[in-house]
Structures are given as C-alpha cells and as structure tokens.
Amino acid sequence: MKKIKGFRFSRGVHVPGLKASAEKPIEDCPVPELLSISTSMALGKPATPIVAVGDKVKAGQLIATANGPISGNVHASVSGEVVAISSRPNGTGGTETYIDLRNDGEYETAYLPPITDGNAEELVQRAFDAGLVGMGGAGFPTAVKLKPRSPVDTLVINGAECEPYLTCDHRLMVEHTDEIVRGARYFARALGITNIVIGIESNKPDAIEAFEKYADVKVVELKKQYPMGGEKQLIYCTTKRKVPIGKLPADAGCDVQNVATCYAMCEAVELGKPLIERIMTVSGGGVPDPKNLRVKFGTPLNSVVTACGGAKEDVVKFVSGGPMMGFAMVGLSSTTKKTTGGLLLLTEKETDYSPTTHCLSCGKCADVCPMKLMPMNTVFYTKAGDYDGAAKYGGVMNCIECGACAYVCPAKQPIVQNIRLAKAELRKRMVK
Amino acid sequence: MSNVIISASPHVRAKTSTRRIMIDVCIALLPCLVAAVIFFGAYSLAIASASIVCAVLTELVYSAIYRKVWKDFKGVMGRLFREFDFTSVVSGLILALIIPTTYAVKGELFYLPLYLPAIGSVFSIALAKMVFGGTGRNFANPAASGRIVLFISFTAMLTSCVGNCVIEPIIKSADVSEILSGATPLTALYLPEGGLTLSPLDLLLGTGVDGSMGETCKIAILIGYAYLAVRRVIKWYYPLIYIGTAGVFAVMLAGFNFAYFLPSILSGGLLFGAVFMATDYSTSPKSTLANVIYYVCLGLLNSGLRVATGIEVTSFCILLMNCLVPLLDTYLPRRPFGYVRAKKEVKS
Numbered sequence: 009m010k011k012i013k014g015f016r017f018s019r020g021v022h023v024p025g026l027k028a029s030a031e032k033p034i035e036d037c038p039v040p041e042l043l044s045i046s047t048s049m050a051l052g053k054p055a056t057p058i059v060a061v062g063d064k065v066k067a068g069q070l071i072a073t074a075n076g077p078i079s080g081n082v083h084a085s086v087s088g089e090v091v092a093i094s095s096r097p098n099g100t101g102g103t104e105t106y107i108d109l110r111n112d113g114e115y116e117t118a119y120l121p122p123i124t125d126g127n128a129e130e131l132v133q134r135a136f137d138a139g140l141v142g143m144g145g146a147g148f149p150t151a152v153k154l155k156p157r158s159p160v161d162t163l164v165i166n167g168a169e170c171e172p173y174l175t176c177d178h179r180l181m182v183e184h185t186d187e188i189v190r191g192a193r194y195f196a197r198a199l200g201i202t203n204i205v206i207g208i209e210s211n212k213p214d215a216i217e218a219f220e221k222y223a224d225v226k227v228v229e230l231k232k233q234y235p236m237g238g239e240k241q242l243i244y245c246t247t248k249r250k251v252p253i254g255k256l257p258a259d260a261g262c263d264v265q266n267v268a269t270c271y272a273m274c275e276a277v278e279l280g281k282p283l284i285e286r287i288m289t290v291s292g293g294g295v296p297d298p299k300n301l302r303v304k305f306g307t308p309l310n311s312v313v314t315a316c317g318g319a320k321e322d323v324v325k326f327v328s329g330g331p332m333m334g335f336a337m338v339g340l341s342s343t344t345k346k347t348t349g350g351l352l353l354l355t356e357k358e359t360d361y362s363p364t365t366h367c368l369s370c371g372k373c374a375d376v377c378p379m380k381l382m383p384m385n386t387v388f389y390t391k392a393g394d395y396d397g398a399a400k401y402g403g404v405m406n407c408i409e410c411g412a413c414a415y416v417c418p419a420k421q422p423i424v425q426n427i428r429l430a431k432a433e434l435r436k437r438m439v440k
Numbered sequence: 441m442s443n444v445i446i447s448a449s450p451h452v453r454a455k456t457s458t459r460r461i462m463i464d465v466c467i468a469l470l471p472c473l474v475a476a477v478i479f480f481g482a483y484s485l486a487i488a489s490a491s492i493v494c495a496v497l498t499e500l501v502y503s504a505i506y507r508k509v510w511k512d513f514k515g516v517m518g519r520l521f522r523e524f525d526f527t528s529v530v531s532g533l534i535l536a537l538i539i540p541t542t543y544a545v546k547g548e549l550f551y552l553p554l555y556l557p558a559i560g561s562v563f564s565i566a567l568a569k570m571v572f573g574g575t576g577r578n579f580a581n582p583a584a585s586g587r588i589v590l591f592i593s594f595t596a597m598l599t600s601c602v603g604n605c606v607i608e609p610i611i612k613s614a615d616v617s618e619i620l621s622g623a624t625p626l627t628a629l630y631l632p633e634g635g636l637t638l639s640p641l642d643l644l645l646g647t648g649v650d651g652s653m654g655e656t657c658k659i660a661i662l663i664g665y666a667y668l669a670v671r672r673v674i675k676w677y678y679p680l681i682y683i684g685t686a687g688v689f690a691v692m693l694a695g696f697n698f699a700y701f702l703p704s705i706l707s708g709g710l711l712f713g714a715v716f717m718a719t720d721y722s723t724s725p726k727s728t729l730a731n732v733i734y735y736v737c738l739g740l741l742n743s744g745l746r747v748a749t750g751i752e753v754t755s756f757c758i759l760l761m762n763c764l765v766p767l768l769d770t771y772l773p774r775r776p777f778g779y780v781r782a783k784k785e786v787k788s
Contacts, residue, residue: 017777021454023452026452101446172452240777240778244777250777250778251778252778253776253777253778253779255778323444324443324444324445325444325445325447325451326444327451331449331450331451331452332449332450332451332452333449333450334449334451335449336445336446336447336448336449336451337446338444338446339444352451354451354452358452359445359451359452359453360452360453360455361445361447362457363522365457365458365523365525365575366458366523366525366574366575366576366577367576368458368461368575368576368721368722369576369577369721369722369726370461370576370721370722371721371724371725371726374726374727374774378777379776379777380774380775380776380777380779381774381776382726382727382773382774384726401770401773403773403774403776406776406777409449411449411450414448414449414450414453415450415452415453415454416454416456417453418456418457418458418460418461419457419458419576420453420457422447422448424448424449424450425447425448428448
C-alpha cells in the first residue's frame with residue numbers, strides 16, 4: 009500500500025544517524041572452528057541443556073529446552089561435537105552457561121518439518137519450537153507474544169531502527185522484503201487478524217519503497233526521532249493508540265514484532281529452520297570496514313570483528329547492541345546471541361566519558377523523556393536512597409530506559425544507571 | 441586495550457556541557473554589557489568586573505573551605521578549577537547588569553561605589569546559592585536575591601540615578617529628576633498625568649531613559665534572547681508568556697488603555713528579568729504545566745505590583761515565584777505517556 013505519514017510522539021531526541029554500513033549488503037560471516045552457544049538467549053530463565061559432552065549434533069538440533077514461560081529453546085547452529093558445557097562470565101557482568109560446539113565443517117541439518125497452510129495453533133507452536141525471540145534487543149519469546157491476554161486487531165511490524173549505527177534491519181528490509189512480509193502474514197494468521205502495519209523511519213526510503221508493493225501491508229513513514237522503535241512510541245505513531253501505563257501492547261489491541269523476527273518466522277515456517285543465525289551490524293569508529301553480517305549464534309565476537317578487518321588500537325568501548333540501549337562489554341570474549349543486533353567498537357571521540365558534574369536542574373531530561381517522566385527527580389531520590397520517592401516523583405517504574413535523558417544531560421549524570429538501580433530495588437521490594 | 445570503559449547506556453552523548461551552556465548565557469549577556477558601556481560609560485565595566493570577580497572568588501573560597509582545602513591544597517584546588525562551570529560568572533554578570541552605574545545626591549551625580557556590587561555578589565553566591573548546595577540546588581535566583589539585598593540596604597543609591605547618558609537623551613525634561621527619579625522609567629509611567637511621555641521607541645532603544653545598566657537597552661536584551669532561543673538554552677516561548685501576561689494585565693489595570701501595552705513591557709527590568717532571570721534553570725519549574733503557571737503568575741504579579749507600589753518589582757516577583765517552584769514541581773506531577781487511559785479504566 010502507498011505509504012502514509014506517521015504521527016509524531018511528543019518529546020524525544022534527534023540522535024545523529026551515523027549509519028556507516030547502510031549501503032553494505034549482508035555478507036556471511038565465516039564460521040569458526042569452535043562455537044560457544046549461550047543458553048540465556050531469551051528474557052527469562054536460561055534453557056536447560058539436553059545434550060552431553062561428546063554428543064554429535066546437527067545444525068538446527070535442539071540442544072537446550074525452554075525452562076519456564078518466558079524462556080526459549082536453543083538449537084545447535086552448526087553440526088559437530090559438544091566439547092564442553094560450562095558456566096562462564098558473559099562479558100557484561102554476569103555468568104551464563106555455554107554449550108561449546110566443535111564445528112565439523114559438514115553443516116548437516118536437522119531442521120523441523122516445513123509447515124504449509126498451518127493453522128494458528130501450529131504457527132504459535134512453531135514459533136516456540138524454533139526458539140523465536142524478539143530480535144529487537146529485549147529477547148522476549150515470540151510464542152508468548154502470539155498468545156495475547158486481550159484481543160488484538162493490529163500487527164505492528166517494527167522497522168524503525170532508531171538506534172544510531174545499526175543498519176541490520178534496514179538491510180534485511182531491502183534485501184529480504186518478501187520474506188519479512190510472508191513472516192508477518194504468518195504472525196497475523198497466528199493472531200487471527202489481517203491488519204498489518206509496518207513502521208519505517210523516513211531515513212530509509214529504499215525500505216519504504218520496497219514495502220509499498222504489498223497490498224495487504226500498510227506502510228507508515230515515521231519521522232526520524234529517537235526512540236521511535238520503542239514499542240509504545242511505535243504503536244502511537246503508527247496507529248495513534250496509547251498503551252496504558254504499566255500495560256502491554258495487547259491492551260491497546262496491538263502486537264509488535266521486529267522485522268528480523270518476521271524474517272526468522274518465515275524461515276521457521278517455510279524451511280523449518282530454527283533460529284540459529286541472525287543479521288548483525290558491526291560498526292563504530294574502531295572498525296576499519298563496518299559491515300552487516302549473517303552470523304551463527306555462538307560465534308565468538310573476536311572472529312566477527314576479524315571478518316570486518318579487526319579492531320583498531322584506539323577502541324575504548326565494546327558495545328553489544330545499539331549505542332543508546334546496548335551493553336558495554338569488558339572485551340570481545342563473549343559470543344553472539346539472538347539479541348545481539350549490533351557490535352560497536354567505539355573510540356574515545358565517539359563515546360563521551362567526560363566527568364559527571366553537578367545536576368543543573370535544567371530539566372532537559374524531562375523535556376526529552378518520551379514517557380513524560382521526571383528523570384532528575386529519580387536521580388535525586390535514588391542518590392538519597394529513597395526509592396519510593398523515585399517512584400512517586402520520578403515515575404521510574406514507567407521508564408523504558410531509552411536513554412534519551414542521559415543523552416542530552418549537560419552535566420553527564422548517570423541517569424539510566426540510577427533508574428536501573430531504583431527499578432531493581434523497587435522490584436526486590438515487590439517480590440518481598 | 442587495557443583502558444576499556446564499562447558504563448551504563450547510552451554510549452553516545454549530545455555534545456553539550458554545563459560549561460558550554462553557561463558560556464552561551466554569558467555570550468547572550470554581552471550585548472547588554474556593550475549597551476551599558478555605550479549608554480553609561482566605561483564605568484559599567486568596572487562594576488561588572490567587580491561583581492564577577494567577587495562572585496567567582498566567593499564560590500571558590502566557599503568550595504575550598506567546604507572541601508577542607510588545608511588538608512590537600514593541590515588536589516582540592518585542581519578539582520575546583522576542573523569543575524568550574526561558569527555559573528558564578530553568569531550570576532555576577534546578571535547582578536551587575538541589574539544595578540545602575542550612578543546615583544544622585546541633591547542633583548549631583550556620583551559613580552556607584554564598587555563595594556556595592558561586591559557585597560551583592562558575595563551575598564548572592566554565598567548565601568543564596570552555595571549554602572543550599574551550589575549549582576542547581578539553589579531555590580532562589582542568586583542575582584535577584586543580591587539585587588534585593590542591595591535595594592533594601594542601599595535604597596537611596598539604587599533608586600536615585602539620573603541621566604548619565606553618552607547618547608543624548610531625546611526627552612530633555614527640565615525636571616528630569618522628578619520624572620525619571622526611579623531606577624527605571626516606571627515611576628514616570630504610572631504617574632497620573634504625563635506618564636506616557638516616553639515613546640516606546642525610546643524605551644526600546646534605551647535612549648533618553650535611565651536605569652539599571654543592562655536593562656535599559658531593550659534591543660540588546662532581544663539580541664540576547666534570540667541567541668539563547670536559537671541555541672536552545674531557554675525555551676523561546678516561556679519569556680513571551682511572562683512578557684505577554686504582564687503587558688495584557690497592565691492594559692487591563694489601566695482600564696483597557698492599550699497605549700499602556702508597549703510602554704509597560706518595554707520599561708523597567710521586565711524584559712531582562714523575563715529573558716535572563718526567570719528562566720534560570722534551577723529556580724524554574726520542570727514540567728510544562730508548572731512552567732506556564734509560573735510565568736503567568738510572574739506576569740500578573742509584575743504588573744499588579746508595579747501599579748500597587750510604583751517601583752520596579754521584577755526581582756521581587758521572581759524571588760517570590762521562586763519560592764513557589766518546589767510546590768509547583770511537587771503538586772503538579774507530569775502525567776506519563778498513556779496516563780489518561782489508565783485513569784478511565786480505574787473509574788469504570
């Protein structure tokens with residue numbers, strides 16, 4: 009359908025695009041000899057390994073099963089032998105259980121049977137079996153999203169990609185338009201609806217044009233504004249519905265899926281291929297040749313960077329994900345996961361670590377907050393240890409952690425850090 | 441790669457800093473200072489320097505004592521200079537610009553002694569800003585408090601200035617001391633008859649009027665306002681709310697005499713206060729609704745008190761409203777995105 013202009017949410021910031029790899033076609037990343045597949049690739053509890061050391065596995069074979077409602081299945085991404093199952097630091101401060109696979113170079117596959125004309129239940133089951141999770145960054149299991157609590161009438165496809173540097177969704181939309189649309193149709197069928205809306209930021213005109221030729225997909229051209237890719241903002245800008253605070257998109261009658269998830273769904277249904285690889289962007293000033301790579305899960309980040317020409321000397325920060333919401337890592341020791349949409353090697357010039365000064369009370373954080381909260385109050389009360397005050401006067405529990413407040417802060421206050429601390433403390437209290 | 445940084449997101453940040461914002465404010469104040477030099481002579485520079493130097497020194501000395509400088513002189517001083525963010529320069533400069541350069545005793549003109557701005561800025565930095573926690577934690581506008589202290593302590597000196605214009609005043613009243621006896625042309629304005637003898641153009645250019653050194657030339661203030669608005673240091677519409685409300689209310693108080701609109705917004709310290717003092721970050725509210733209430737109240741108070749008292753009241757109004765800001769911020773919380781809908785659901 010011909011594109012229509014999207015709405016604009018109030019507040020938000022304009023972040024420079026810096027999308028150096030926007031014109032680079034997707035390439036296959038060389039698969040290394042040894043892969044370490046994490047079992048914590050979905051939001052919930054880690055999956056339980058069902059293979060033992062010494063087992064021979066095929067690509068696509070289930071090697072760890074979901075543990076609990078919001079956990080996800082994990083599949084072997086190559087064929088080979090399980091050489092170790094161990095718990096190791098994951099590079100961002102925690103420990104994860106890794107299943108180490110020795111790649112035998114055969115790439116024998118053991119995919120699921122393809123589905124033709126599946127009904128809703130079959131499709132939801134397939135999303136679960138294939139280990140599909142939201143690939144925008146949070147890693148929420150797709151199968152759970154496909155069984156909403158309240159009736160849904162619109163499927164919103166997230167093609168905003170509002171984070172700077174990242175271009176993987178952009179390339180996917182240009183190169184695999186048809187697969188994304190087919191995947192979206194499967195999602196719509198699983199939800200029992202026909203209304204599909206895709207929101208794409210206006211800085212990707214080629215992607216918008218590519219989707220315009222599908223009669224059943226409503227293309228919405230979104231204003232370039234951060235955080236446009238946030239679920240609540242995206243729903244508002246494409247459908248003008250507001251998700252009530254503390255509620256899920258389903259309460260506004262919407263279901264949001266990322267374009268990468270749609271692509272994975274298409275492969276899972278038509279080829280029976282579980283989620284074993286994804287497209288990721290490797291970029292930043294510390295990478296000589298920024299690229300969009302198709303990587304198998306478990307590929308060490310080191311070999312991903314090597315495929316892009318190796319890290320430069322002046323790298324000071326390794327970021328997994330986008331620069332606004334991603335995580336800083338201690339190095340390149342960890343491996344790629346389902347949620348690793350980007351790997352950024354930032355130089356000192358790009359990442360600002362000028363020292364924190366006194367809060368000016370300028371209110372710029374409140375001016376840009378897309379959720380219309382009061383971040384400076386959150387910081388003020390959290391520093392004093394008054395987390396109830398942070399919730400009452402700062403509205404911290406409604407925060408989506410987009411980082412717009414910390415981006416504009418002239419005093420360089422660690423706002424998001426304080427917000428996470430307050431949230432963690434408040435959640436701890438709720439559990440008690 | 442030994443110096444890898446780990447920090448919470450975001451990993452990129454806007455190219456801004458406290459220091460840069462404060463330097464922007466200083467740049468915006470420069471036209472006013474230049475106008476002061478043109479209209480009131482080079483002595484304005486002496487007053488401005490005295491005020492700024494005292495403000496900066498007060499801040500440094502206060503912080504040095506607070507951080508126990510005698511224990512680690514080099515470390516503490518190094519930290520103070522590294523963290524120096526130009527907020528005290530801004531306060532000192534604003535204070536200098538809202539006091540006059542001269543005072544009159546029995547028709548004779550004298551330059552304002554330099555200890556006046558010095559006292560004012562020491563007070564404003566030490567007692568209005570630093571004791572409440574320094575940058576961003578003060579509840580009262582430092583410059584406004586400094587001016588009020590001077591105004592109350594040295595009333596005669598601050599309110600008796602008469603023409604010392606380098607540019608010849610257009611209105612050369614024989615009785616200039618009577619018409620323009622206030623620190624601003626306000627007293628003239630609200631005189632029962634002959635009040636509107638000053639034309640709006642004179643007020644706009646600052647010719648023929650006398651008053652505080654930075655407040656008289658409105659063109660300079662408007663240049664500063666444009667700079668601040670373009671650099672997005674302040675929101676362009678907030679000062680306009682203040683000025684507009686004040687003008688409209690003045691017209692209403694004068695019995696819908698629209699001739700009062702321009703003179704009332706162009707006279708006195710209203711424009712300067714609206715652009716540079718009311719918009720001070722730490723003493724203005726944070727949410728949009730609270731801000732609108734704040735600026736509307738300021739406008740109403742300003743015009744109302746001017747009529748009631750016949751003197752220049754902008755600093756008083758700003759200080760008064762500053763005291764209400766914490767209340768506005770606490771009792772007018774922002775409604776988060778999606779709030780209205782949640783409320784409806786609770787009711788049903």
